[in-house]
Amino acid sequence: MEENETYGEIRQEIRKLCRRFPGDYWREFDRERRYPTEFVQALTEAGWLAALIPEAYGGSGLPLSAAAAILEEVQRNGCNGAAAHAQMYVMGTLLRHGSDEQKQAYLPRIASGELRLQAFGVTEPGSGTDTTSIKTFARRDGDAYVVTGQKLWTSRAEHSDLMLLLARTTPRDEVAKRTDGLSVFLVDMAAALGHGLTVKPIRTMMNHSTTEVFFDDLRIPAANLIGEEGKGFRYILSGMNAERILIAAECVGDAKWFITKATAYAGERAVFGRPIGQNQGVQFPIAKAYAAMRAAELMVGEAARLFEGGYDCGAEANMAKLLAADAAWEAANVCLQTHGGFGFAEDFDIERKFRETRLYQVAPISTNMILSYLAEHVLGLPRSY
Ligand SMILES: Cc1cc2nc3c(=O)[nH]c(=O)nc-3n(C[C@H](O)[C@H](O)[C@H](O)COP(=O)(O)OP(=O)(O)OC[C@H]3O[C@@H](n4cnc5c(N)ncnc54)[C@H](O)[C@@H]3O)c2cc1C
Secondary structure, eight states: TTTTOOOOOHHHHHHHHEEEEEEHHHHHHHHHHHOOOHHHHHHHHHTGGGTTOOGGGGGGOOOOOHOOOOOHHHHHOOOOOGHHHHHHHHHHHHHHHSOOOHHHHHHHHHHHTTTTEEEOOBTTTBBSSSSOOOEEEEETTTEEEEEEEEEEEETTGGGOHHHHEESSOOOOOGGGSSTTEEEEEEEEEHHBBBTTTTEEEEEEEEEEEEEEEEEEEEEHHHHHHETTTTHHHHHHHHHHHHHHHHHHHHHHHHHHHHHHHHHHHHHEEEEEEEEGGGGGGHHHHHHHHHHHHHHHHHHEEEEEEEETOOOOHHHHHHHHHHHHHHHHHHHHHHHHHHHHHGGGGGSSHHHHHHHHHGGGGGGOHHHHHHHHHHOOOOOIOOOOO
C-alpha cells in the first residue's frame, strides 16, 4: 500500500512515534475512558499538531495534504488522532478571521503547545445538523458578552485551554437570513470554569473525551469575539472543508489498518487445512474494501489539491469525507468478519478501532447531510429542508 504515498519522511516519523503507543496503551485508556495525554504530548512536542500554523506564528506552515498524511498515518498505525486532531483545524478560524492582535496573542502559543485549542462548541441538544437553530446566546454588556445556553458533544473540552464557541448574538427571528446573527468567540477555559461554565463528561461507546457544556451568565471579554459580530456562521463554514479533508484522511488511515490486519490474518489462519484467505469468499470482501479505500484516498488527494490551490472544494471535501468514512466502515466490518471470533476479543484491537471509526458516519457531519449537499448543491435537485 506504500507505492502511491506522498510525504514519505513525515510518514516514517509518525510511524516511529506511534510505535511508542502500541495497542495495550490504547486498550487501557479505552477501558478507563482516559484521555491519552502522553500521546498528544508526543505529537505536540514533535510539532506535528502545529503543521498548519504559518511559520510566522511558530508553526511549520505545511500544506493541508501534509497534515492529512500525518493524521492518516496516526490512524493507520493503530493510534487515535481524535484525541488531538481539532488542534490542527480549529485554529484555522482564528488564522483566517482573527485580528492581528488575536493572532499574535494566541497562534505562537498554540504552535508551541503551551495553549491547546481543540474544543469546538457548535452542536447543542436541540440542534446538531441544523446549526442555525442553536439557542446559546451571547448578549453584549459593555466590554463583555454574557453567554447563556448549552452545548452538547463538545469533545476535549476538559483537555483544552481555549474553546471556539458559536453563539447567537441576534435572535433568529430578527435576522434576514437564518445564517446571520451568529458569532464566534474564543473562551478561556481556565478563567471560565466555575464562573458560569460547567463541563460534564459523556461516556460514549468509544474513548472520545466528549462532554456537555453549560453556560450560565458566563462573561467573555468583547476582545475575544473573532471577526465581526453576526458573521460567525460564515467563519465556521470556511473551516469545514479543511476539517472534512483531514477527517477523511483519518478514515483512509483506519481503512488501511483494517485491510492490513485482515490480509495478514487471512494469509496465516488455517481452517480445513488451508489458509482462509485462499477462499474467494474471504478474499473478495478484502479486495473490495481495498478498492473502496483507494478511491477514497484519491478523492482526499483531489480535495486537498483544490484546497491548496485556493479553489472551491466543497463538493470534493464532502465526497472525500463520505467515501472515506464508508471505506473505513466497510474495511472495519470485513476485518472483523475475517477474524471470526477473535475479532471480538479486546486484545486484537479490532473491536476498539471498529467502534472508533463508526463515529465518522455521524460526525462531524452525517452521511445524509453530505448526500443532501451533493444532491441539492451539486446536482441542482429540489431542496428537502
Ligand atoms: C463522539 C462525538 C463527538 C462530537 N464532537 C463534536 C464537537 O467536538 N463539537 C461539536 O460541535 N459537535 C460534535 N459532535 C456532534 C456531531 O457533529 C453531531 O452529532 C452531528 O452533526 C449530527 O447531529 P445530531 O447528533 O444532532 O443529529 P441530528 O441532527 O438530530 O440528526 C439525527 C439523524 O437524522 C439525520 N437527519 C437529520 N436531518 C435530516 C434531513 N433533513 N435529511 C436526512 N437525514 C437527516 C442525520 O443525518 C442523523 O443521522 C460530536 C458527536 C459525537 C457523537
